[in-house]
Amino acid sequence: MNTMMRRELARQPFEQKIRKVADLIRLSQKLKAERVREEPSNSRKSAFRNPQ
Amino acid sequence: MSEELSGIPLADVLRAANDLVAAALIEDYALGGALAAIYYVEPFTTYDADIIFIAAEKGLSAGIPEIYARLQEQGWRVEREHLLINGFPVQFLAASGLTEEAVREARPIEYEGVPAKVFRPEHIIAIAASVGRHKDLARIEQLLEQTEIDRTLLDDILTRYNLKLPQP
Numbered sequence: 001m002n003t004m005m006r007r008e009l010a011r012q013p014f015e016q017k018i019r020k021v022a023d024l025i026r027l028s029q030k031l032k033a034e035r036v037r038e039e040p041s042n043s044r045k046s047a048f049r050n051p052q
Numbered sequence: 053m054s055e056e057l058s059g060i061p062l063a064d065v066l067r068a069a070n071d072l073v074a075a076a077l078i079e080d081y082a083l084g085g086a087l088a089a090i091y092y093v094e095p096f097t098t099y100d101a102d103i104i105f106i107a108a109e110k111g112l113s114a115g116i117p118e119i120y121a122r123l124q125e126q127g128w129r130v131e132r133e134h135l136l137i138n139g140f141p142v143q144f145l146a147a148s149g150l151t152e153e154a155v156r157e158a159r160p161i162e163y164e165g166v167p168a169k170v171f172r173p174e175h176i177i178a179i180a181a182s183v184g185r186h187k188d189l190a191r192i193e194q195l196l197e198q199t200e201i202d203r204t205l206l207d208d209i210l211t212r213y214n215l216k217l218p219q220p
Contacts, residue, residue, distance in 0.1 A: 003197060006093075006197070006198055009094035009095065010093045010094045014090075014091050014161070014163060017091075020095040021060060021098060022057060022060045025097060025099065028097055
């Protein structure tokens with residue numbers, strides 16, 4: 001993102017920016033939950049590929 | 053923050069801080085930390101709110117037990133070093149030195165109709181320079197790039213607190 005665009009975002013009303021922060025938190029929570037859900041299946045797959 | 057967040061209850065946080073002033077549990081307060089920076093720069097992810105307060109009681113505890121008790125009466129939960137309102141963590145931090153000056157000289161704002169104060173960008177930069185973590189240096193860069201800074205005021209604060217800005 002270029003400097004001009006970032007300055008434009010910076011000039012938005014505070015209330016609007018706080019709503020965007022909440023969106024960013026929700027997105028990060030969703031990605032984290034998806035990673036946690038995927039991890040057990042990934043570890044099963046790798047155990048299958050690399051049997052000890 | 054384990055539960056799904058419905059929104060950042062910042063107006064409730066500020067209302068609660070105003071209530072603490074009205075109850076004389078704190079002398080004054082201002083929004084600091086990442087949310088104060090976001091007042092001036094593009095939005096970025098942060099997981100808590102920092103309320104920096106000037107204690108009404110000058111003892112060692114800075115009145116923190118009384119502040120916690122009052123907020124818990126109003127339904128706030130305690131989780132480690134945070135107080136939680138609607139699942140959103142808030143830290144109440146007693147001001148001293150540079151942070152006390154930042155509270156006293158904070159900019160008055162209104163958030164969703166609630167009167168409050170937010171640190172001036174010059175104080176946010178000086179505080180970030182004094183802490184000096186990677187994220188603080190990034191915050192300084194953002195503020196210098198994205199908002200109007202009173203360079204005379206910033207230089208004065210940095211000189212008085214013997215601080216230096218990181219070299220680019």
